[in-house]
Amino acid sequence: MNKLSRNPSAIWALFIAFLVVCTTSLVYFQNKSRSLLGSDFTALAIDVVQSQYDVRTINSQLVHLEDGSVKYDAALLVEALFRQNYRIPLIVNKLKRSAIEESQYEAMVSTLDQIKAKIGTTINQVNANTNGSLSNEALLQILYPIELEIAWSYSEIHSAVQSVSSLEKRLRKGLTILVWGLFFTIMLVIAALVFVLTRSFEQRYLLSKQNELDDLTGLYNRRYLMKEAEYALQQSDSSIGLAIIDLDLFKAVNDNFGHPVGDEVLKRIARILSANMQDGIVARLGGEEFCLLFTALSSEQQIEKCEQIRTIIEHATIGAGNVKVKITISMGFCYRKPHEDVVFSQLYQQADKALYLAKKNGRNQVSWHGCDGELERNSAVDIV
Numbered sequence: 001m002n003k004l005s006r007n008p009s010a011i012w013a014l015f016i017a018f019l020v021v022c023t024t025s026l027v028y029f030q031n032k033s034r035s036l037l038g039s040d041f042t043a044l045a046i047d048v049v050q051s052q053y054d055v056r057t058i059n060s061q062l063v064h065l066e067d068g069s070v071k072y073d074a075a076l077l078v079e080a081l082f083r084q085n086y087r088i089p090l091i092v093n094k095l096k097r098s099a100i101e102e103s104q105y106e107a108m109v110s111t112l113d114q115i116k117a118k119i120g121t122t123i124n125q126v127n128a129n130t131n132g133s134l135s136n137e138a139l140l141q142i143l144y145p146i147e148l149e150i151a152w153s154y155s156e157i158h159s160a161v162q163s164v165s166s167l168e169k170r171l172r173k174g175l176t177i178l179v180w181g182l183f184f185t186i187m188l189v190i191a192a193l194v195f196v197l198t199r200s201f202e203q204r205y206l207l208s209k210q211n212e213l214d215d216l217t218g219l220y221n222r223r224y225l226m227k228e229a230e231y232a233l234q235q236s237d238s239s240i241g242l243a244i245i246d247l248d249l250f251k252a253v254n255d256n257f258g259h260p261v262g263d264e265v266l267k268r269i270a271r272i273l274s275a276n277m278q279d280g281i282v283a284r285l286g287g288e289e290f291c292l293l294f295t296a297l298s299s300e301q302q303i304e305k306c307e308q309i310r311t312i313i314e315h316a317t318i319g320a321g322n323v324k325v326k327i328t329i330s331m332g333f334c335y336r337k338p339h340e341d342v343v344f345s346q347l348y349q350q351a352d353k354a355l356y357l358a359k360k361n362g363r364n365q366v367s368w369h370g371c372d373g374e375l376e377r378n379s380a381v382d383i384v
């Protein structure tokens with residue numbers, strides 16, 4: 001299964017092979033069915049039944065004649081005999097075109113042909129009896145053997161037709177099973193394909209999501225932030241703000257409590273940032289640096305939010321195992337005024353300069369300015 005999922009062409013090869021098998025089986029069954037279930041075969045069965053009805057008429061008339069019954073009707077007898085004149089060649093032709101083996105009907109056809117050759121004479125003999133020139137006994141002696149032979153021939157042909165008919169039933173049953181089998185297998189293959197496609201889409205989606213997420217904190221990463229910031233700067237005319245957050249003296253946390261505690265602190269900070277940032281994006285840029293992208297609030301509200309988050313973290317006690325850690329953050333904030341033409345790198349650069357100032361001025365504070373580089377707070381220190 002693993003090999004197959006790594007090699008989709010193998011799946012397609014299997015699927016095509018399966019389709020070829022299905023198509024070949026269907027064509028085979030269709031051809032077989034056509035030869036057995038064709039309209040000639042049905043017509044043959046009807047002709048045989050009708051001929052057997054004629055044989056019964058001949059037989060009953062002979063019995064009436066033998067009994068000297070008034071029910072004897074020479075005209076009916078003649079009609080039944082006469083109908084054999086065209087029914088015999090009709091049946092013989094259909095037999096030859098049918099799927100019945102020739103050996104199965106050869107003897108009957110030969111008998112029927114011989115009878116057909118005698119029918120004209122026989123009808124004359126019936127008429128002669130009606131005219132009184134041929135006795136009943138003489139006519140019965142001629143007609144009984146003929147009636148017997150016809151009855152035998154049709155009865156044998158009837159059996160042959162029935163045996164073909166039972167073959168037809170078996171074939172139809174086989175065909176039904178095949179069609180349902182194919183249907184379920186095709187459904188199964190389609191379901192498997194849908195499953196594989198869904199899984200591959202899910203995996204691609206997950207992969208693309210993972211490409212946008214930070215492993216440790218689960219926040220968005222720098223790549224995603226850049227993409228979203230560029231998009232926001234192009235699409236939105238409102239005030240777009242960017243805050244770079246750097247944990248103060250984080251090295252000391254690692255040094256004093258160990259790297260795993262440092263990781264735990266980073267995760268907690270990530271949770272605090274996410275919980276307090278409803279209108280924008282929180283990302284981890286790497287190391288102990290985070291970033292907030294504001295897309296909805298006014299620049300004053302954005303700065304207010306930065307201050308609020310800084311205070312929350314200042315007052316938070318972060319528990320990691322048995323250790324309780326107090327930490328502060330420094331923030332460099334920059335915003336683009338509405339309609340200002342600014343790209344992400346400019347915004348980032350200015351926010352970074354502001355962060356530098358916040359660190360320089362004693363940490364645990366927010367420093368900010370606009371993208372024009374005009375400092376609005378902590379401007380005491382020169383930025384080069």
Ligand SMILES: Nc1nc2c(ncn2[C@@H]2O[C@H](COP(=O)(O)OP(=O)(O)OP(=O)(O)O)[C@@H](O)[C@H]2O)c(=O)[nH]1
Nearest residue numbers: 246247248249250251252254259260262263287288
């Ligand atoms: N636990 C942990 N530590 C990290 C990770 N990434 C970076 N660091 C540590 O973060 C510390 C950053 O230290 P510095 O750049 O010296 O800065 P600082 O100690 O925070 O001091 P200031 O930034 O000047 O306030 C280093 O000790 C890095 O090893 C991480 O994923 N996990």
